[in-house]
Amino acid sequence: MEIIAGGVTAAKGFLAAAAEAGIKYQNRKDMALVYSDTPCRAAGVFTSNVVKAAPVLWDQRVVKNSWEAQAVVINSGIANACTGKLGDEYCWETARETADALNIEADSVLIASTGVIGMQLPIAKLTAGVRSLAKLLAGGEEAGTQAAQAIMTTDTRSKQAAVRVTIGGREVTVGGMCKGSGMIHPNMCTMLAFVTTDVNISRELLQEALSEDVKDTFNMISVDGDTSTNDTLLVLANGQAQNPEITEKNVDYEIFVQALHYVNEELAKKIAGDGEGATALFEAHVIHADTKEHAKTLAKSVITSSLTKAAIFGHDANWGRILCALGYAGVNFDPNRIELYLESEAGKILIFRDGMAADYSEEEATRILSCSEVTALVDMKMGEAEATAWGCDLSYDYVKINADYRS
Amino acid sequence: MEIIAGGVTAAKGFLAAAAEAGIKYQNRKDMALVYSDTPCRAAGVFTSNVVKAAPVLWDQRVVKNSWEAQAVVINSGIANACTGKLGDEYCWETARETADALNIEADSVLIASTGVIGMQLPIAKLTAGVRSLAKLLAGGEEAGTQAAQAIMTTDTRSKQAAVRVTIGGREVTVGGMCKGSGMIHPNMCTMLAFVTTDVNISRELLQEALSEDVKDTFNMISVDGDTSTNDTLLVLANGQAQNPEITEKNVDYEIFVQALHYVNEELAKKIAGDGEGATALFEAHVIHADTKEHAKTLAKSVITSSLTKAAIFGHDANWGRILCALGYAGVNFDPNRIELYLESEAGKILIFRDGMAADYSEEEATRILSCSEVTALVDMKMGEAEATAWGCDLSYDYVKINADYRS
Numbered sequence: 001m002e003i004i005a006g007g008v009t010a011a012k013g014f015l016a017a018a019a020e021a022g023i024k025y026q027n028r029k030d031m032a033l034v035y036s037d038t039p040c041r042a043a044g045v046f047t048s049n050v051v052k053a054a055p056v057l058w059d060q061r062v063v064k065n066s067w068e069a070q071a072v073v074i075n076s077g078i079a080n081a082c083t084g085k086l087g088d089e090y091c092w093e094t095a096r097e098t099a100d101a102l103n104i105e106a107d108s109v110l111i112a113s114t115g116v117i118g119m120q121l122p123i124a125k126l127t128a129g130v131r132s133l134a135k136l137l138a139g140g141e142e143a144g145t146q147a148a149q150a151i152m153t154t155d156t157r158s159k160q161a162a163v164r165v166t167i168g169g170r171e172v173t174v175g176g177m178c179k180g181s182g183m184i185h186p187n188m189c190t191m192l193a194f195v196t197t198d199v200n201i202s203r204e205l206l207q208e209a210l211s212e213d214v215k216d217t218f219n220m221i222s223v224d225g226d227t228s229t230n231d232t233l234l235v236l237a238n239g240q241a242q243n244p245e246i247t248e249k250n251v252d253y254e255i256f257v258q259a260l261h262y263v264n265e266e267l268a269k270k271i272a273g274d275g276e277g278a279t280a281l282f283e284a285h286v287i288h289a290d291t292k293e294h295a296k297t298l299a300k301s302v303i304t305s306s307l308t309k310a311a312i313f314g315h316d317a318n319w320g321r322i323l324c325a326l327g328y329a330g331v332n333f334d335p336n337r338i339e340l341y342l343e344s345e346a347g348k349i350l351i352f353r354d355g356m357a358a359d360y361s362e363e364e365a366t367r368i369l370s371c372s373e374v375t376a377l378v379d380m381k382m383g384e385a386e387a388t389a390w391g392c393d394l395s396y397d398y399v400k401i402n403a404d405y406r407s
Numbered sequence: 408m409e410i411i412a413g414g415v416t417a418a419k420g421f422l423a424a425a426a427e428a429g430i431k432y433q434n435r436k437d438m439a440l441v442y443s444d445t446p447c448r449a450a451g452v453f454t455s456n457v458v459k460a461a462p463v464l465w466d467q468r469v470v471k472n473s474w475e476a477q478a479v480v481i482n483s484g485i486a487n488a489c490t491g492k493l494g495d496e497y498c499w500e501t502a503r504e505t506a507d508a509l510n511i512e513a514d515s516v517l518i519a520s521t522g523v524i525g526m527q528l529p530i531a532k533l534t535a536g537v538r539s540l541a542k543l544l545a546g547g548e549e550a551g552t553q554a555a556q557a558i559m560t561t562d563t564r565s566k567q568a569a570v571r572v573t574i575g576g577r578e579v580t581v582g583g584m585c586k587g588s589g590m591i592h593p594n595m596c597t598m599l600a601f602v603t604t605d606v607n608i609s610r611e612l613l614q615e616a617l618s619e620d621v622k623d624t625f626n627m628i629s630v631d632g633d634t635s636t637n638d639t640l641l642v643l644a645n646g647q648a649q650n651p652e653i654t655e656k657n658v659d660y661e662i663f664v665q666a667l668h669y670v671n672e673e674l675a676k677k678i679a680g681d682g683e684g685a686t687a688l689f690e691a692h693v694i695h696a697d698t699k700e701h702a703k704t705l706a707k708s709v710i711t712s713s714l715t716k717a718a719i720f721g722h723d724a725n726w727g728r729i730l731c732a733l734g735y736a737g738v739n740f741d742p743n744r745i746e747l748y749l750e751s752e753a754g755k756i757l758i759f760r761d762g763m764a765a766d767y768s769e770e771e772a773t774r775i776l777s778c779s780e781v782t783a784l785v786d787m788k789m790g791e792a793e794a795t796a797w798g799c800d801l802s803y804d805y806v807k808i809n810a811d812y813r814s
Contacts, residue, residue: 047735048735049731049734049735050733050734050735050736050738050739050740050742051730051731051733051734051742052734079727081727081730081731082727082730082742082759082762082763082764083762083763084743084761084762084763085762086763087763116727117725117726117727117728117730117731118726118727118730118759118763118764226712226713226714226728226731226732226735227731227734227735228731229727229730229731229734305633306633306713306805306809307633307809310805310806310808310809310810311809311810313806313810314809314810316810318523318524319524319525320486320488320489320523320524320525320636321524321633323458323488323489323524323525323636324456324458324488324524324633324634324635324636325633326457326458327456327457327458327459327634327636328454328455328456328457328458328633328634329457331457332457333457335457335458335489336491352489352525354491355489355490355491355492356489356490356491356493356494356525357489357525394806394809395806396803396806396807398713398717398806399717399720399801399802399803399805399806400803401717402713402714402717402718402721402801403717403718403720403721403723
């Protein structure tokens with residue numbers, strides 16, 4: 001597996017564009033288009049929130065009913081959620097405009113929106129944006145990077161990942177981009193994430209690979225415990241790698257799943273590490289749990305604890321809060337048996353053992369916690385299952401950003 | 408039902424004291440003792456956290472096995488959680504010292520601790536504190552208030568409530584005190600809360616009344632979603648009101664339950680409104696839900712949403728976040744049917760109806776949200792069930808307090 005530069009334009013046949021449509025932000029690109037020059041098989045996972053944004057409902061229909069998808073049009077600034085019938089109509093208008101501009105069918109156009117809930121989209125600006133985007137489509141790294149920048153909201157940096165593998169003697173590429181920052185606690189999916197690949201795979205296996213992989217990647221991150229109304233993860237596969245079509249779970253499938261997993265995990269970690277106001281990526285790695293489900297529950301409980309997140313922000317080895325978060329996760333265990341370590345590129349120390357503090361140096365703990373990526377390693381000593389979850393610290397800036405996000 | 412001043416010393420026969428033991432804080436009282444001059448029936452509910460502090464395990468044994476309890480000794484500053492065998496021994500020493508000083512049995516002494524997890528108690532200071540407290544015991548409002556102040560950690564104000572009812576021709580008083588502030592997301596109980604009453608009631612019904620009532624009071628508050636290792640709610644009933652003993656669920660029982668409910672709800676709301684860094688009490692009132700469980704789940708989801716809490720802090724009517732929190736609560740409903748109102752002493756406005764924003768004034772919304780108690784009223788239009796949950800806003804100070812709580 002070769003890690004390469006780029007994102008949604010890394011795989012063969014994929015083009016992208018970004019444009020300044022003036023939807024809500026001033027003086028920045030706020031629309032992106034991803035397009036494959038041949039039709040794609042599409043798979044998606046979407047928010048489990050009962051309150052689903054109009055584009056989420058639109059995409060669910062397209063992924064389920066359309067045999068082929070070929071374009072994804074994305075806007076940042078306004079979420080098109082809680083917008084009633086008008087919100088649905090705007091999705092239809094956006095798809096029709098995109099289809100006209102690209103000479104494809106409206107039901108092969110996927111749509112994603114992110115931003116303020118409850119505001120109506122300025123639809124004239126949006127359709128004008130679509131027409132600009134269609135003319136700007138281009139391949140190559142720069143086009144992908146511009147698209148990744150255009151979908152950002154409170155993100156401080158754009159997020160891309162790509163990887164290359166060999167399947168059936170052919171070079172297969174998987175690349176993607178995403179945006180996150182706030183309202184990040186995906187359930188059955190993620191924020192906005194778009195993965196493109198030239199692999200040749202059946203629609204059923206593409207969906208299955210995606211649905212399985214999100215359980216260990218996008219569903220294992222959290223910034224603030226809030227599951228968005230707009231979470232969308234889409235994969236488009238155009239088959240241009242010309243590998244023998246993957247139609248069963250053979251070695252080719254496994255290689256593709258590994259490549260997809262790499263891209264998904266990288267994108268998910270980038271979202272967690274760039275959570276609103278975050279100064280550090282905070283990872284919880286639970287090992288030797290009795291079941292995988294318990295390992296996941298424990299890991300997520302640690303990275304979602306507000307008190308633990310505030311302590312990470314303060315570089316304070318307040319391990320009692322980690323123990324506390326493990327304790328209320330809803331998993332039974334003996335606190336006297338488990339071990340807790342803190343780890344980063346600055347080192348690794350044992351913090352807790354035999355039901356009480358281990359003999360560690362506070363200075364060393366603070367040094368470890370002062371890195372930009374920090375891991376709490378929890379050894380449950382119960383079995384062989386493990387899981388990792390990713391979050392971030394809780395800072396003043398999280399409050400600042402969210403106390404007046406609308407204004 | 409007559410609302411009266413005072414707290415744990417309001418009921419007949421109850422004395423209290425506070426002392427400066429120097430456990431962790433400097434120049435403030437950090438230990439309290441509550442004592443009944445006759446033996447009491449005791450009931451309690453405790454944290455559901457798997458990681459339970461030593462005093463929680465001690466109290467669970469006392470409430471279950473001892474026929475009578477007569478004293479509660481409390482310290483703030485150190486939680487005596489995750490302290491291994493030594494933590495258990497210190498509970499035993501504290502109980503023995505208290506029993507000696509008061510000439511009662513050690514197994515009629517209840518213990519509660521709150522503060523930093525993982526540190527060992529300075530036991531010599533604690534036992535010296537117990538001896539001072541025993542000498543300082545007094546009745547009356549002032550003694551109760553001093554005790555309520557001594558149990559505070561990051562609380563900004565002490566918390567008491569008391570009420571008087573007539574049962575079987577006798578005047579019955581129920582009073583209590585509590586502390587909260589951070590790590591507040593009680594499950595099966597609350598932070599530290601102590602209720603005293605002179606009612607004459609069987610031990611079984613006292614426990615049942617308490618266990619039932621916490622479901623609608625202490626279990627419906629949250630400051631930060633973190634369920635503590637030390638949550639403890641104790642009720643002591645000494646029978647000195649001399650009402651005919653309550654041994655069945657008759658009218659007398661109902662009156663007592665109402666009085667208990669008043670005190671519990673007041674104390675719970677005081678904890679929510681004084682959450683770490685809070686500037687406002689934030690109430691979610693869900694009406695016309697299909698079941699009580701659903702109403703509770705929806706109400707709690709709203710008051711625990713970090714994004715909603717930050718918006719309340721910013722006095723921003725960002726109602727999309729409330730809709731979002733309802734949507735991910737795990738309860739099925741039709742977003743197009745529900746109505747959302749914002750309410751406070753400054754007025755009440757309809758914010759959301761028919762799946763989209765209602766026609767409201769942002770200025771009026773901001774005025775309503777600028778009060779110190781704010782309610783989100785959600786009409787589910789599904790049935791007859793309702794529930795209320797209480798939380799607080801999320802401010803810079805929450806982060807500040809918790810980024811370096813240990814230091």
